[in-house]
Amino acid sequence: MNETTFRWVQHGILVVLLLLYAGSFAAFFHPFLAARSRHTLRQRTAAVFCIYLAPYLTGLVADLPNWSSMAFIALAMSLLSAPLRLSRQTILLLSAVFFSARNLCALAMESLNFLWSQRLSEMNDAEQIFLRLTIHFLLLMLVQFALFLAVLFLAAGVLHRKELHLGVWETFCLLLIPVTGILVGSILFTMLIGVKDGVIFQLYEQHPLFIGLVPLVAGMFYAGTLVSIFSYQEMARLQEEKNTYFLEKQQIRAMQERMEEVEGFYTGIRRMKHEMRGHLANIRGLAQSGSYGEIEQYIGRMDESMKVFDLTVKTGNPITDVILSDRQRQAVKLGISFQVDFRYPQSERYDPYDIGIILNNLLQNALEGCEKLPEDARYIRLLGKQQKKFFLIEVKNPFEGELEIDRDSRLPHSTKGGMFHGIGLSNVRREVEKYMGEIEIKTRNNEFCATVLLQERSVPK
Template sequence: MSQVTYEIIRKLFEIYPIILQIVLFLVLWNVFFRWEKGIWIVAGILAVMNICMGLWLEKPGVIRYTMSAVIVLGYCFCKYQKHLEKAVFILLLFYNFHALSYLIADSIYQCTVESIFRGLDVLSEEYIFRVYLGMAIGMGILLLSYTLVLLIMTGVVIKIVKKPFMLRWQETIFLSVLNIVGSMIVGISVDLSVVQIEGGVFLLYDDKQEMLWKLPIIVVLIYVGEISAIYIYQNYRKLQKERQKHFVEEQQVKAMKQRLEEAENFYGSIRRVRHEMKNHMTNIKGLVASEKYDEVESYIEKLDETIQTMDYKFNTGNAVTDVIINDKYQKAENAGISFQVKFNLGETDTISAFDIGIILNNLLDNAIEACEKLEQEQRYINLTLKKKNHFLLIEVENSFDGKVIWEDGGIVPMTTKQSDLPDILMEHGIGLKNVKNVADHYLGDMDIKIKNDVFKVTVMLQQKEIK
């Protein structure tokens, strides 16, 4: 093999790992993030930048990787409202996988090259040809080993990470410790592999042959530790979500029981007033007959106050939804939120009032909280009920700040707020999942539409006989 041919092969071999790394980085990104078109643009920029800096400018890998990290973090800074935790973790995880894969591949390469060049005759006419050929074969084995190890490492992550999850900074640090350790160990090993010393060169693998198998063992242990940390954290996250869900459902049941009691008390008060109305009329007639008009006026005012306390602004025809909607209206009014309602349910034996209560509680609570983040003149909520054939459509539209964080594979958008439970983040996503569960129970669906600063949720329920 001539030097020209070898140089061409070497250039191709330099391009290949760049493309491989970008592809596998995108795969890892898809594991932890929702797939987005914007990441393809980032991938293109990374490819062009790395190829130009690596081949033409011949910049060292550390500069290329630093520039790549800056580009990715810049994209995340703009895309995810400064939430960089998960992006930092993915970068450190990928760099660790790259470094560990290289160290294993390098051990295989060292063993292979030694056997390839052993026995070469310096005086042979084909010596130069065989040297270049051996170097090309060695590079091929290095890249093949690197590819296989990196694919296996990435594949295991794909296997154990079932769906994307949120990360806070403390969790990012916890999961990234071994990534940093792995990258540092590989860097130190590479620096020590060839060392200039007085009177010659120290070659690590020549003087310490056992390092050819000790270093790969260290690599495997670091990798297993990192994968175990991800697996344990994912299970912890799952248990945490179950605890959150249980807590939310418990609070919703308590709230619904309270609403039902309020509805019962309200209609009980109406029945009592109706029952006492004859007595009130008799008293008024008596005062009129006695020409005590001032007392009549005072009596009527007190009676009117009593009736006003039992009057609802919105009447839906259903005791439970009356209480819930008017309660949310009071909260919205106190917060300066415009609250419009077109909701006439009536009494129904096809959909449980308790289930409708869960839907209204979750959607209206989320809408009120979203509006509270805006200026008062921008706050509004529209609640609508539509009936079509055997279906009910409940729509809640509200203004919000336009910032959306998608989690759990993009099923529901989510915001976070502190709960009464220690170390737990309550998520709107949990409430919306409960709404979706109710919709699924009635063979319906939940649809979320976001346009600029308008958030709209539509819940479709199929009316069926309650058993």
């Protein structure tokens, strides 16, 4: 094999590798490219593939340092964050992790490249040298790409543990290690081969210790990247659990306080019963004196005072009575049609506070979903009925916008904010799991339907 053939084969191998890296880049981003249809998902994945190839095929970074192509791709991805439905913070982190893996793997393989090259220097036949160089280059690229896939797969496993919701500060902290690794790798690449007094020398020849030290540094940088992401995810998970627990306790406390108010109302009703004789005596006295206008005013004042004690929804349980009555009043103020067909289960194997939390969160989401719609399009339909050992709760309401599914909880959240904050539906799921039940979310013709199915506990709580 002559030098020209060797150059063509080397060029062909590099082109194939470029396509493989572009495919890996697209596959790495693929799970984060949320889409309502497979066709849209394929389009977004293809766009990521083309963005990776663009700087190389157009020659924009041909005479620039290696890190410039990475910066160009990350910048292009960030500018297209809206069509890709990815936040800029997520794009920057994923790009940094990908290019850090690519750079550090290439840097680690330089040690192997140096050791293999030593054996080629002992050969004299030119054709044999070029043939061995071709085999050597091909094997080196294959091993490098296999190593890259392994570390990228490890990174994907860490990143996919929990959906990323990054702020500017969190992104900055998580980018420190991978970006530093890319820059350090780029500096070391320029130092591997140098010229001194007209003589070309390799860093590994001058400092043999670097043969093992460089791969170790590359591995430590990448391990630091993964550890920092893992630590952030754990802190985010713990904070989410803390928020969920706090919100649940707050809801229970609010229901307890509301129940105390209701107890006060019932006490007032009992007191009014005792006072009714006095009221009747007063009305009789006004009638005997012919003060009929004052009688009407007196009865009107009595009617207003008694309205305070009304609970507009009767479910068979005081806790759910209070929750549904309060939500109905709130719906009326917002111009929302509120239809209720709910009967509390007769079984004692359900905790009314658990069912109260489920209703509270589902109805809060429904109210928020209706607020953005015209008044004539607002409605909430609630169904609650017992079916043997099961209890069914169903809430329907209209909504606008698109729904996306959270990869961790498998629950929907809104792309425009307002509805489905995540914590509310997560609280519902937590309560449902106590009863070995299920929560099912369906959407059809811009109608959101949340169905909860609970089953009786084996032992009463």
